[in-house]
Amino acid sequence: MHVDLELVRRLADLLHETELSEIEVKEGDRAIKVRRDAQAAPLPAAPPPAPAAPAQPTDQPQPAPSALAEVRAHPGLVTSPMVGTAYLAPEPGAANFVSVGSRVQEGQTLLIVEAMKVMNPIPAPRAGIVRSILVANEQPVEYDQPLVIIDAA
Numbered sequence: 001m002h003v004d005l006e007l008v009r010r011l012a013d014l015l016h017e018t019e020l021s022e023i024e025v026k027e028g029d030r031a032i033k034v035r036r037d038a039q040a041a042p043l044p045a046a047p048p049p050a051p052a053a054p055a056q057p058t059d060q061p062q063p064a065p066s067a068l069a070e071v072r073a074h075p076g077l078v079t080s081p082m083v084g085t086a087y088l089a090p091e092p093g094a095a096n097f098v099s100v101g102s103r104v105q106e107g108q109t110l111l112i113v114e115a116m117k118v119m120n121p122i123p124a125p126r127a128g129i130v131r132s133i134l135v136a137n138e139q140p141v142e143y144d145q146p147l148v149i150i151d152a153a
Helices: 005-018 065-073
Strands: 021-026 028-033 077-079 086-089 109-115 118-123 128-133 138-140 146-151
Touching: 005 021, 005 028, 065 077, 065 146, 109 146
Parallel strands: none
Antiparallel strands: 021 028, 077 146, 086 109, 086 138, 109 118, 128 146
């Protein structure tokens, strides 16, 4: 079996940069999983931590836990196939690929997820109307994170 050591190094670098604990890449019947343990050696007793700062609002509202279950159950949900950065437009200053209310065709690009300097178009799995865009431009995304909801036309 041939292992692409350069790919493993790039994945390890990506873990470090994004502070993720695990990343997996699948291609055909091959899979590479890189995992890091974030366990540190015990430190001497420290003063109690300061109170947490209030959460900062994001550009896009995040669904409430009960709404998340509804989003996950939607038949037109499009999720991220990888960890990366979401881009809603083909280049800075350009119009977004789609917007809420847009009619899309199966296979039409909805957005791009950049991973390891590769731009990966995310196609519409079916024709319909964009009901929701669940990420902001240049937002980091995780594997299987909800991106877009498409209602049947």
